[in-house]
Amino acid sequence: MTHDEYVSQDGTALAGLLRSGEVTALELIDVAAERLELVNPLVNAVVYRMDDEARVAVVGSPPSGVFAGVPFVAKDLQSNYAGHPTSFGSRLVANHVQEADTELVRRVRATGVSVLGKTNLPEFGLLPYTEPELWGPCRNPWSLDRTPGGSSGGSAASVAAGIVPIAGGGDGAGSIRIPASCCGLFGLKPTRGRVPAGPLRGEPWHGAVIEHVLTRSVRDSAAMLDATHGPEPGAPYRIAPPARPFVREPEEDPGRLRIAWTNEPILGRAVHADCAAAVAEAVAMLEEFGHEVAERSPRVDGSAFARAYLNMMAGEVGADLEEWQRVLGRKPRRGELEPLTWALGLVSGAISARALAESLRALESCGRAVAGFFTEWDILVTPTLAEPPPKLGALPPSRMEQLQLRLLGLIGSGRLIKMAGLIDRMSDGAFDFTPWTPVFNFSGQPAMSVPLHWNADGLPVGVHFVARVGHEATLLRLAGQLERARPWFKRLPPVVADCSTAPSPATRLR
Numbered sequence: 035m036t037h038d039e040y041v042s043q044d045g046t047a048l049a050g051l052l053r054s055g056e057v058t059a060l061e062l063i064d065v066a067a068e069r070l071e072l073v074n075p076l077v078n079a080v081v082y083r084m085d086d087e088a089r090v091a092v093v094g095s096p097p098s099g100v101f102a103g104v105p106f107v108a109k110d111l112q113s114n115y116a117g118h119p120t121s122f123g124s125r126l127v128a129n130h131v132q133e134a135d136t137e138l139v140r141r142v143r144a145t146g147v148s149v150l151g152k153t154n155l156p157e158f159g160l161l162p163y164t165e166p167e168l169w170g171p172c173r174n175p176w177s178l179d180r181t182p183g184g185s186s187g188g189s190a191a192s193v194a195a196g197i198v199p200i201a202g203g204g205d206g207a208g209s210i211r212i213p214a215s216c217c218g219l220f221g222l223k224p225t226r227g228r229v230p231a232g233p234l235r236g237e238p239w240h241g242a243v244i245e246h247v248l249t250r251s252v253r254d255s256a257a258m259l260d261a262t263h264g265p266e267p268g269a270p271y272r273i274a275p276p277a278r279p280f281v282r283e284p285e286e287d288p289g290r291l292r293i294a295w296t297n298e299p300i301l302g303r304a305v306h307a308d309c310a311a312a313v314a315e316a317v318a319m320l321e322e323f324g325h326e327v328a329e330r331s332p333r334v335d336g337s338a339f340a341r342a343y344l345n346m347m348a349g350e351v352g353a354d355l356e357e358w359q360r361v362l363g364r365k366p367r368r369g370e371l372e373p374l375t376w377a378l379g380l381v382s383g384a385i386s387a388r389a390l391a392e393s394l395r396a397l398e399s400c401g402r403a404v405a406g407f408f409t410e411w412d413i414l415v416t417p418t419l420a421e422p423p424p425k426l427g428a429l430p431p432s433r434m435e436q437l438q439l440r441l442l443g444l445i446g447s448g449r450l451i452k453m454a455g456l457i458d459r460m461s462d463g464a465f466d467f468t469p470w471t472p473v474f475n476f477s478g479q480p481a482m483s484v485p486l487h488w489n490a491d492g493l494p495v496g497v498h499f500v501a502r503v504g505h506e507a508t509l510l511r512l513a514g515q516l517e518r519a520r521p522w523f524k525r526l527p528p529v530v531a532d533c534s535t536a537p538s539p540a541t542r543l544r
Contacts, residue, residue: 037072040065041196041530044251044523045104048199049146052103059092059103063148066105069197070150072533077173077182079191080107080151084118088148099146100257101200106147107192108202111159111185112231112238112245113139115149123155123166123185126370127358137230138245141262142202153188153201157372158354160347162212162468163429164188167372171426174216175527176493180423183213190217190248196530200254206243207343208418208471211483215418215496218485218525219248220513222255225504226478227271229262236270239350240394242475250523252513256280259506274504283507284514291512293320294407295415296331301339302420302469309417312487312495316415319486319519332407332414334473336465339400343472344461345385345393351375352382368446373439374431380448401476408479408502413512416470418483418496429467435460470498480506484513485522 035057043051051057067085074080088105097103110121114132121128135143143149154164154172164172164187172187174180175195182191186203190213193201203210205223214221226241246262249255259280265272295317297310320327359365368376407414431439442451452458465472474481480503483496501508517523 035061035065037065037069037196040069041526043199045101045199045249045254046251046257048104049101059097059148060089062103062105063088063092063150066150066198069533073195073197073529076178076529076533077175077191077195078170079154079172079188079195079197081121081154081169081188082110082119082152083150084115084152085150088150092148097146097148099144100261102146104147104200105150105198106142106200106202107150107189107198108139108152109155109186109189109204110152111155112136112204112235112243113202115139118152121152121168123157123159123168124371124375125168126366128168130361136234137232137266138262141230145258145261147200150198153186153192155186155188156184157375158351159185159204159206159209160351160375161185161430162208165426165430173426174423175529176218177423177491178529180425180493181216181429183216183423185209186248187213190214190219193217193219193248193250194527196526199250200258201248202245203248204243204245205475206239207475208468210246210248211418211471211481211496211498212468214248214483214485215494216423218488218494218522218527219250220252220255220482220484221248221496222246222259222482222506222509223474223480224259224263224506225273225480227269227273228259228480228506230264230266230269232266232268236268240346240397241478252284252510252517253281256284256510276507280506280510283510284517286511286514288508288511288515291325291412291508292410293325293327293413293415294330294411295327296329297417298331299336299420299469300332300334300473301336301465303466304420305417305469306421308422308487308489308495309420312497313415313417316486316497319516320415323515323519330411332404334400334403337462338396339473340461340464341458342393342396344464345390346397348378348381349385349390351378355379368443373436373443376443377439377451380443380446381451382448384448384452397476400473401478404473405477405479405503412501412508414500416498418471418498420467420469422489422491422493422495424467431460474500477503479503480509482509482513484516486516486520488525
């Protein structure tokens with residue numbers, strides 16, 4: 035199989051070629067590994083390789099399953115693979131080998147994918163861009179000086195660059211949808227509880243985090259959801275099962291939907307003209323399809339949400355560091371963590387139980403308010419992000435904020451950091467880049483970013499669609515309708531064509 039043939043197929047098609055005998059699983063691994071060698075030095079998307087193990091697996095036992103033999107990479111965060119480290123993007127735990135697969139990993143393995151490795155991400159998945167100190171910045175295949183988004187940035191870059199057709203992701207405030215928008219991909223966040231989070235976790239980040247995949251085609255995302263959804267022992271939620279396989283939904287007519295749309299930021303302060311234009315084009319298409327469309331927006335106290343979210347996140351970081359202290363048998367050292375992570379860990383000790391409970395109640399209240407909006411509307415349409423993919427280095431805290439974080443971290447007082455108000459000041463602009471995605475993590479609703487627009491600079495700009503809890507089928511039917519009307523699959527970044535012949539020097543991998 036040539037590289038051009040490989041990148042011209044989605045995961046479903048590649049699995050079909052394997053079943054028909056036109057290609058072997060070993061050939062698929064080899065061409066994917068070749069692409070990794072060619073492209074990864076440019077994008078720095080894959081940070082840990084597992085392709086040798088994948089070769090042994092397919093030689094010893096030919097794969098079976100819906101994605102039999104299809105190359106796949108995993109986000110290096112919550113997806114634990116037995117016998118391999120999960121770095122969490124942090125120097126603290128970069129080499130800690132996991133003893134068992136997580137439940138979602140077991141289900142992904144059962145699809146027959148060939149796992150080639152793990153991907154770059156920000157430390158502990160905390161940020162909407164992928165520039166960790168451990169692995170260095172991940173680059174956007176559409177423009178190598180720009181971010182692929184985060185926190186599933188390495189996964190998105192791997193798919194957009196043609197290394198794999200499907201990659202694992204996780205979404206706690208938009209971390210599937212953000213990189214999908216930045217990299218011109220389809221990114222679905224399922225309903226809270228639709229896929230398993232165990233066995234060690236039941237509700238990561240109080241139910242905000244849910245995992246799924248990034249893909250180029252809608253049907254690949256739907257087929258993976260078919261393979262991974264459903265309850266597990268101890269799960270806190272039981273989501274009603276789908277009426278039929280999700281993979282059938284993109285082929286179906288969605289009917290006439292009541293669709294609200296807005297360019298007004300729920301959390302942030304402004305929206306770029308390119309993002310507003312992407313929504314305007316999508317709204318025009320929806321009207322042509324015959325849907326009922328009107329400009330409406332849910333109301334949320336954005337400032338209260340941002341501060342409550344930062345308090346929750348600080349509490350979670352503090353609990354994570356305490357857990358790692360038990361696992362490692364020692365306290366984390368300041369130099370093993372980035373300044374923001376260290377500061378959040380310190381602040382967590384200065385947040386009272388009452389303040390944390392108040393924050394969680396505020397987040398729940400915001401989620402309920404947004405969900406109530408959908409008693410009248412089937413779908414809400416917004417930009418996925420407030421701007422096209424920014425330049426590398428444009429989103430992290432300013433140099434002054436980083437210096438303040440380092441200095442206060444040296445003092446080692448979370449109470450002093452709180453008194454200085456640095457975290458609160460950062461929360462004022464925390465969601466300027468992502469003014470829509472986080473709220474729907476706390477309402478638990480399914481949402482997707484669809485690659486419908488490219489700006490004058492050739493950068494992808496995603497459009498965000500949100501449905502009622504449990505209504506992934508509605509989103510997938512609408513996505514199929516949009517995919518047929520505005521096909522995006524054959525639109526590939528320049529790096530795909532540029533890296534189709536000569537090998538490049540090996541990238542820095544574990």
